[in-house]
Amino acid sequence: MIKIANVSKQYGDFKVLTECSTTVSKGEVIVVCGPSGSGKSTLIKCVNGLEPFQSGEIVVNGISVGDRKTNLSKLRAQVGMVFQNFELFPHMSITENLVIAQTKVLKRSKDEAMDKGMKLLDRVGLRAQAAKYPGQLSGGQQQRVAIARALAMDPICMLFDEPTSALDPEMVNEVLDVMTELAREGMTMMCVTHEMGFAKSVANRVIFMDQGRIVEDDSKDAFFANPRSERAQQFLAKILQH
Amino acid sequence: MHEFDWSSIPGALPFLWDGMKISLLITAQAVLIGIVWGTLLAMMRLSSIKPLSWFAAGYVNFFRAIPLVMVLLWFFLIVPRFIETLLDFPPGSDLRLSSAMMGFALFESAYYSEIIRAGIQSVPKGQISAASALGMTYGQSMRLVVLPQAFRNMVPLLLTQAIILFQDTSLVYVSALADFFGAAYKVGDRDGRLVELLLFAGAVYFVICFSASQIVKRLQKKYHPA
Amino acid sequence: MNYQWNWGVFLQPSATGDDTYLGWMISGLQMTIALSLSAWVLALMLGALVGVLRTVPNKLLAGLATAYVELFRNIPLLVQLFIWYFVLPELLPPDLGNAFKQSHPVMQQFLSSMVCLGLFTSARVAEQVRAGINSLPRGQKNAGLALGFTLPQTYRFVMLPMAFRLVVPPLTSEFLNIFKNSAVCSTIGLLELAAQGRQLVDYTAQPYESFIAVTLAYVMINVVVMLLMRRLETKVAVPGYIGGK
Numbered sequence: 001m002i003k004i005a006n007v008s009k010q011y012g013d014f015k016v017l018t019e020c021s022t023t024v025s026k027g028e029v030i031v032v033c034g035p036s037g038s039g040k041s042t043l044i045k046c047v048n049g050l051e052p053f054q055s056g057e058i059v060v061n062g063i064s065v066g067d068r069k070t071n072l073s074k075l076r077a078q079v080g081m082v083f084q085n086f087e088l089f090p091h092m093s094i095t096e097n098l099v100i101a102q103t104k105v106l107k108r109s110k111d112e113a114m115d116k117g118m119k120l121l122d123r124v125g126l127r128a129q130a131a132k133y134p135g136q137l138s139g140g141q142q143q144r145v146a147i148a149r150a151l152a153m154d155p156i157c158m159l160f161d162e163p164t165s166a167l168d169p170e171m172v173n174e175v176l177d178v179m180t181e182l183a184r185e186g187m188t189m190m191c192v193t194h195e196m197g198f199a200k201s202v203a204n205r206v207i208f209m210d211q212g213r214i215v216e217d218d219s220k221d222a223f224f225a226n227p228r229s230e231r232a233q234q235f236l237a238k239i240l241q242h
Numbered sequence: 243m244h245e246f247d248w249s250s251i252p253g254a255l256p257f258l259w260d261g262m263k264i265s266l267l268i269t270a271q272a273v274l275i276g277i278v279w280g281t282l283l284a285m286m287r288l289s290s291i292k293p294l295s296w297f298a299a300g301y302v303n304f305f306r307a308i309p310l311v312m313v314l315l316w317f318f319l320i321v322p323r324f325i326e327t328l329l330d331f332p333p334g335s336d337l338r339l340s341s342a343m344m345g346f347a348l349f350e351s352a353y354y355s356e357i358i359r360a361g362i363q364s365v366p367k368g369q370i371s372a373a374s375a376l377g378m379t380y381g382q383s384m385r386l387v388v389l390p391q392a393f394r395n396m397v398p399l400l401l402t403q404a405i406i407l408f409q410d411t412s413l414v415y416v417s418a419l420a421d422f423f424g425a426a427y428k429v430g431d432r433d434g435r436l437v438e439l440l441l442f443a444g445a446v447y448f449v450i451c452f453s454a455s456q457i458v459k460r461l462q463k464k465y466h467p468a
Numbered sequence: 469m470n471y472q473w474n475w476g477v478f479l480q481p482s483a484t485g486d487d488t489y490l491g492w493m494i495s496g497l498q499m500t501i502a503l504s505l506s507a508w509v510l511a512l513m514l515g516a517l518v519g520v521l522r523t524v525p526n527k528l529l530a531g532l533a534t535a536y537v538e539l540f541r542n543i544p545l546l547v548q549l550f551i552w553y554f555v556l557p558e559l560l561p562p563d564l565g566n567a568f569k570q571s572h573p574v575m576q577q578f579l580s581s582m583v584c585l586g587l588f589t590s591a592r593v594a595e596q597v598r599a600g601i602n603s604l605p606r607g608q609k610n611a612g613l614a615l616g617f618t619l620p621q622t623y624r625f626v627m628l629p630m631a632f633r634l635v636v637p638p639l640t641s642e643f644l645n646i647f648k649n650s651a652v653c654s655t656i657g658l659l660e661l662a663a664q665g666r667q668l669v670d671y672t673a674q675p676y677e678s679f680i681a682v683t684l685a686y687v688m689i690n691v692v693v694m695l696l697m698r699r700l701e702t703k704v705a706v707p708g709y710i711g712g713k
Contacts, residue, residue: 045610048614050610050613050614072613073613073616073617073618073621074616076613076614076615076616077615077616078616079614080614081610081611081614083607083610083611083614084607085605085607087605087607087608087610087611088611089608089611089612089625089626089629089630090630090706090708090709091629091630091633091706092629100625101615101616101617104617104621104625105615105616105617105621106616132707132708133706133707133708134708135706135707135708135709136707136708137708149615150614150615153615153616244558244559304687307644307648307686307687307690307691308648308683308686308687308690309647309648309649309650309651309652309662309686310648310651311651311652311654311655311662312651312662312665312679312682312683312686315662315665315666315679316679316683319666319669319675319679320669320675320676320679323675327471409542409543409544409545410544411544412544412545412546412547413544413546413652415546415655416654416655423544423546423547427550436554436555437554437555437558437559440547440550440551440554440555441551441555443547444543444547444548444551447542447543447544447547448539448542448543451541451542451543452538452542455541455542
C-alpha cells in the first residue's frame, strides 16, 4: 500500500531525513515513534506530499508521490490525515467541516455528503454537536471530528501525526478508542505517536526514528521485548516510566 | 508623449535642500514632542485618576478622528488669529508657521500616545508587583522598571511612526510652509516643469522612506529575532 | 475678545446665491462620502488580491506584490495625488490624456482622487490581508491540502474565509483612514468637506463656526463608521474564537 524507499530530505545543510525505507501493507497498523526532532512528523508528511523530499521514492497505492506529473490533490483525497492541532476549519460548523471536501473535491451531492458526514459523526459519538463550531468543542471532541472528516473521504489509508499530543490527559483515551476501533476494522494506518499503550495493543509494527534515520523497524513484540539500539532502549525507558 | 526635461533640477538643488531641512526639522520636532507628550498622555490614560484618564482618552480619540489637513488648517488659519486677539500681539507678527508646526506635533502626539500605551501594557503586570514588592513607589516602578522595557519593545514601532510622520510633513503644503515638497512644487510651477519635479520629489521620498524602513526591519530582526 | 458668534450664518444664502452655506457643507460631506466609499471598494479589491499574492509560493508573483506595497507605502499621499492629477495625464497616450483633460474638471479631480486614495489604501489593506493569512496556523493550509483541495481551493475555502474575519478589526482603522485621507484631495481643488470648510471661512467671515462645523462632521463620520464596523465585527465573529461568542 505504502512503499518508502531511500527517502532523504534536507534543509540547507541540515539533514531531516536520511535514507529512510519501509513498507506498509494493506490493513497494517504502523506506529512511528522517536524523540522530538527525529523526523517522524516530516516522514509522515512526505507520504502525502505535504513535505517535498530530495531523493528516494514514495509510492502510495501504485502512485509515485515525488513524481512531478502526479496529481497530488487527487492522491491526497484518497489518503486521510489527522493533525496534532486538529486543524478543523474554525469558520465552519462541524457539519460544514465534514461536508466541504466531499462536495468540492469528490463532487458528491450535498445530500450524500451530509448523510455520510452524519453517519461518521454518529460513529465518533458527536452527532449532537453537528451545528456547533470547532471553537465550542473540547480538544478531544475536535480531534474525533477531524478523524470523521478524514474518514468521510473514504480513504484507502490514514496518516496520524501525533493525534493526541495536544490534548489534555483526560481526553487522550476518547481519541485512542476511535483509532483502535478503526484499526480493528482493518484500516491501513501510519501513526506518529508516543502512546505506547496504543502501540502495544493495536500496532503490527513499530518504527523507531532518531536523527532522521529509521533505527528500528520491527514487529511490536520484538520492539518492546528487545529493542536492538541503545537509543530505542533509552527512549522506551524514559517513556515507560510515566 | 511628454518630452522629459530634467534640466531645472540641478540648479534648484540648494533650494530643494533648504526645503528638505525644513521637512526634517518638522519631523524631528514632532517626533520629540510626540514621544514626550505622547508618553505623558499614555500615562494619564492608564492612570487611576479618572479626570486625567478621561482627558487623555478624549484628546487621543479627538485627534485620531479628524484629518491632519483639518488640524493644519485650524492651526494655520484660526489659532493664530485667536492668539493674536487674545494676547494682543502687535499686528504683523506672523505666528502662522510656528502655529502650524505646533498643530502638527500635537496631532502626531495622539498617535504616539497609542503606541506607547500599547507598549506599557505589553509589560507584564507582575513587573509592577515585583517593583512595588521591592519598595518602589508607582513613579519609580514606572520610570525604572516599566518604561525602559516598554520603550525597548516599542523602538521599531516608534521609528516606523517617524517614517509615516516624515511623509505626513508634506501636508504642511496647505499651510504654505516651504518644506521639501512645497519647494519642489514651487520650482516645477515656476519653470513649467511640474511633471519632472513631482516625479523627482516622489523618487526622493521613496528612497528615503524605503531605506529607512529597511533599516528599521533590520533593527527589529536584530533585537527581536522571530 | 469681540468676536460675534453667529451660528445662523449657515442658513444664509451663499455668496453665489443659489444655495445656503449649510448647502455647501452638505455637498462637501456628500463628496467626501462618495469619494471615500468608491476609493474603498477599489482598495478592498486590489488590496485583497495583492495581499494574497504576497503569500503565494510563486516568487515572481510574491515579489511583484511586495514591490507594489512598498511603492505605495513609501511615497507621501499628497505626492501621489499630485502625480496622479498633474503628471499621469501628461504621460498617457495623447488621445487618452487629452480626453481626460477635456473632461469636466470635477470629473478629473474626482477620478484622480479616487484612484489615488484607492491604490494608496490598497497597499495598506494588502498588508493587513497578508498578516491575516500569515497569522493562521500553518496546519490549516496542510489540512486543506491533505483533504485533496488544490492550492487555490485551499485559499478559497480554508484560508481566505478565516483570514478575512481576522482582518475586519484592523480594516476598520483603514476604513476610517480613507475618510480622513480624503481631506488631502482638497489640495487639487476637489470641493469635499475640508475644501468647503476653507471656502466657508473665506466667504462667511465666521471662521470659528465654519471650522467647528466641519470638524464635527468628521467626528460624526468617524463615529458612524465605527458603529457600523462594530456590527460587522460581531456578525463575522467565529464562535469559540477570540471575538466570537
